[in-house]
Amino acid sequence: MMVRLRSASSACFSSDAIFHKGSLGFLRHGTTALTTTSSSCRVITLLRLHSLCQSSTCPNPNHIPNHHTELQQLLNEKCKLGFDKLDDALVVFDKMLRMKPLPTVIHFTQLLAALVKMKHYSAAVSVFSDMCSFSISVNIITYSIVINCCCHLKRVDYGFALLAAIFKRGFVPDVVTYTTLVRGLISQDKFLEAELMFSYLLQHNQIQPDAAIFTTIIDGLCKIGNTSRAMRLLRYMEKKGCMPSLVTYTTIIDSLSKDRLVDDALGLLAEMSDKGIQPDVVTYSSLIHGMCNLNRWDDITQLLKDMDRHKISPNKHTYSILVDAHARDGKVKDAEHFIELMIQRGQHPDVVTYSALMDGYCLRGELDKAFAVLSTMISKGIFPDTQTYTILINGYCKKMKVDTAIHLLEEMTLKGLTPTVETYNTILDGLFRARRLNEAHKFYKNMLNQGVKLNIVTCRILLHGLCCNGLAGEAMSVFHDMESCGLLPDIHIYNILIHGLFKDGKVDEARNLLHNVRLKGLHPDFISYNIMIQGFCQEGLLEEAYKILLEMEENNCLPNEVTYNTLIRGCFKNKKYDGACVLVDEMFAHGFKADGSTTSMLFDLLQSKEQDPALLAMKKKFMP
């Protein structure tokens, strides 16, 4: 029955190639003992050693079943809840291998399911690999579980290799197997491939699509930012007689909420309720999250009341969303209150909850309190992660305390946390803001040496840092280097450079760059236009500033409050009071207001003794 995978000849598409010829790289992350495995027997030995070395206490004897019935009972429970420790699961596996007769494929598969529940994906793959070497028969469910593990380990390619093995052995993949692979592709940002695969399967009647596979594609559409297509697919599945589930609705509600379309999300909530599908804590958490982003506090209160009425308790996620929203809005006391409340209600705050609170203190510049949150976390046995440190590092950088930030970077590294490009970017930005140019330069070089994968934000920080320090010329040469390295600059990058060039009085170069933006097929945004207007006003080139205003209107990029204020201040500065009057009227007509600096300039002018007729006319207008 069992075909030994070892004998498979087509190396690149066989499980053999995956598990026995040294492609075990991805297994190393989870199970540290499995580093140089070359044969399955060694895996088992190492697993045993691993469990002996790792457990400080002996595994609970209750977890080591002696009979099949005992095993069955244990696995029925563990496949749903997971084992307490990885070692407990491995000891059970070891025991199972020595039972006579061997437990059935169902039991082994339940053990794999338990490992998945515990998120020990690489351990599950090793166990599967050992099952194969011990000639334990596996079936399509076992394969689907292992494919799922590969996908979680970001090795969807191995997932497909297993699909090939499934075909080779004459098994028939089902809709679950395919859903797993489709999800794997999506999680690797390969939505197009996922969609192609899905439509192929439909066209060739390979699967009877169910709500889960539709939801997976809908989720993919949402993740690429195409919520409207997701919505259309929801309608399509209904038309095809496949009833959308709670998860389908929740996926779209979440995406609409993220797109700030919370009212549409509420509409969908009403629709699902009408159809008898009751929302759950995830649905409500998504909606609350959307409302938080819009500071619609009354709606949040209403949603919490609705949850209470429907006997749906907020969970860790819901509370973390609330803590984050309040903290970001500066309401750290309310954030603290929610943490107390969740503890009272038996929901334990975790690293995400505390990091959100810490971020709130950082935003208020209360670094001592932010640091105290770090201590609280640690005292509660919650370990700060890379993101926690990055938030704190950002807090110190914004306060110009770059040395402390660098110290924290070292501390996190010592704790075995790997800083991300975001962490490095934060410090690079901090050094530039503190005008420590030489160190910024060194730090950047260090990032390159360390092999940090730079992103577009790094480029923005670098160019912004140079421009802000009067080095627009150098920024331009760095920019040209980046372009020749194949980096595709976005409008944000151009805005930074145009601003920098104006700041250094390089008006022609700024004009040229805006011209390049258009040549590249990029569209100048509000910020580009506002920068140009500000630049021309500064140089006394009011005519050109006006031209930009017209161009904005032509390009359907309607001037906003900042545009008008900038232009009005430009008029004031250049004593074009009649022009200013026209613009002020126009601005009010659009419902915009004069901002702080415009108002104070206007106030100064009204106080002045200047006798310009246009200024006198303007005075009359504002002080009749």
Added chain:
DNA sequence: GTAGGGTTAG
């Protein structure tokens, strides 16, 4: 009868 896939937070 007993095992697998789809949704949420910094």
